[in-house]
Amino acid sequence: MFALVLHSHLPWLANHGRWPVGEEWLYQSWADSYLPLTDMLTSLAEEGRTNLLSLGITPVLAAQLDDPHCLSGMHHWLANWQLRAHEAADRELSIREHRSAAAALELFEKRWRHGGSPVLRPLVDSGAVELLGGPLAHPFQPLLDPRLREFSLSQGLSDAHLRWGTRPRGIWAPECAYDPGMEIGYADAGITHFMVDGPALRGDTSLGRTVRDSDVVAFGRDLDVSYRVWSPKSGYPGHAAYRDFHTYDHATGLKDKRVTGRTVDSADKAPYDPAAASAAIDKHVADFVATVRSRLRSESARIGRPALVVAAFDTELFGHWWFEGPVWLERVLRALPEAGIDVGTLENARSRGYVGSPVELEKSSWGSGKDWRVWNGDAVSDLVALNAEVVTTAIDTVHASRNGNPEPELRNRVNDQILRETLNSIASDWAFMVSKDSAAGYARQRAHVHAHALREIADAATGGRAELATELADRWNRADGLFPSLDARRLRTDRPFGGER
Structure with a gap:
């Protein structure tokens, strides 16, 4: 079985600056990632598709997607995007960006004007996604006084229930951080499963593992598969045909170039070509499906039973950092079942028995060194x-x-x-x-x-x-x-x- 997990998170940015860091970060991620992702999932759900992926949404991001100030700011940002498209000197860029901005503005006004909760709740209710929760404001839990840790987690789960009518049983722990004993707090809060990084399970992520003496299951990110998409040094988004994240048209702030080459200066990058990017997407979809199939077969043979592969990413990779990401994601979600690969959520994996023997989980995170050094x-x-x-x-x-x-x-x-x-x-x-x-x-x-x-x-x-x-x-x-x-x-x-x- 293959499970895709997405972690959606931004810190509280409302009323704390605009540019270069502040609300602009929220609106860019909203336009580039959250709008197309939910639109794609809604389309698949309307086709009757279920158990597509496990979707983590932190309470602090959910708060911004429902906040009146942020909703008003997002509406203005989308309108400004359309105006910037009109000002682009390059005609092809102007037309392409105008169409994208107009479509995003129409989608926002149709579905988002009352907040993110009415958009996301049908996806949860229909079973299209499994909702993963988390503690309020995304603290690094191992370093937190257990009294505030308990409060933040229980209130975060209650916040999810308030917004979406369901209390998550799974979480993406902030930074995938774990300290022995936290599984007790998870069990007390009604959590049945959570994410860790692959090295926390010593690289054996072929099954979830109950943690120590608890019934709480830790699922590990399969780095062989996840790093195929994105790693600290490589991955699909760096392909020459994809739109370059760092290069802007300085008059409008629009992105008009492709990656071209990792060592090519911004001034020398080639114009973006949507047709070439689409062909690269198809190539990378096929590569990913083949990678997942190969990994499932090799892991199943190694452990002598059907194996699980979990690929996990930040949601903002798809669209915000990697422009073509949402299209790639939709094509992957269609291609995997067509290739005969069983796709499900973490809850599916737990309930269907993709769980191995208990593990004495140690201190870990998904940061540098897979320890806590980034945060302490x-x-x-x-x-x-x-x-x-x-x-x-x-x-x-x-x-x-x-x-x-x-x-x-x-x-x-x-x-x-x-x-x-x-x-x-x-x-x-x-x-x-x-x-x-x-x-x-x-x-x-x-x-x-x-x-x-x-x-x-x-x-x-x-x-x-x-x-x-x-x-x-x-x-x-x-x-x-x-x-x-x-x-x-x-x-x-x-x-x-x-x-x-």
Whole structure:
């Protein structure tokens, strides 16, 4: 059996800058990836196709796809795309981009104006996709106080239920990060399966594995197959015929060149040719199907029973980073069954018994070195310290507000906002961006802005200035009002840092 898993995630970008990093990142990914992907899946679902793939959508991305500010901004962005197409000097580029922008604008106005939830829910209800959830705001869970880890995960799953009417039983853990004992928290939250990277299972990803003494199953990414599409050094998107991500028409910001060659300067790249790109897509679809078939046969022969192959990618690869990705994906989803390959979801794999013997899973992630260095290495020691400070401040402040009262408390909007700012401050994205030197200044600034908001609100709250704390929480909420159902009363503050139970 073959299972495709997509992980859709962006940090909270609304009201935090526009260009070069900020809301523009969201709108580009929305237009290039989320619009065509959901449109393609909807078309396949209308044909009666089910169990196409496992689709992870993080709560923080889902919040932006439903947010009125983001929806309005996206509508304006699509209209601006159409205007930029009119301004292109090259006639072929202008026509091609105008058609794409007009189609995207029509699709957005037809299906997306009330948010992403009404678009995604039919795909889940029809069984076209398995929905994978995750914790609020995408924290690096192994480094997180278990009390906030538990809160973030349970609230993230509840957020999914609120938006889509289903509570996910599978998750894509942020950064595929794992620490022994986390499987207990997963089981307590109702999670039956989660993703890890292939090396976490010592490269043997032919079956899911129950973790330690639990019934929770870890599925590993098959790197031989996944890296065929995309790896740190190679993959289909680098083919000469595909549209080049890095080269722009400077007057309009439109991308008008093809890759041409890895060592070719931008000024020397050839014009984009859609026909040549389409032919390359067909070639790479055939190669991928052959790779999957070969891998299934060799792994089944090796283990002496039908094997599982899991290919897993960031959703944003398909469209945003690799322009032709959505078309390739649709052709693959059609070609695999035509080649006699059984396609399903992670839940299908678990329920149908593609599960082997228990594994003593160790610390891991899908970052550099497959360990935690990206998120706790020397390059981000300042952010590690900041994260520890803000988490302690948040938990202590919420705990103090309860004043030892065992009776149920009323909803506390100040505490709610304290936790919103805390979760935004400790998002795994900031350490990743710093370690990879990708907009590191923006990442550090974001972590510190949310930490400042937390400190400001907490200082007023613990200093007995309740009216000021409420005013500050309301002000910060105007920028960071994600997760309106977040309820700080569900955070346990009376358990010491350490074990899961």
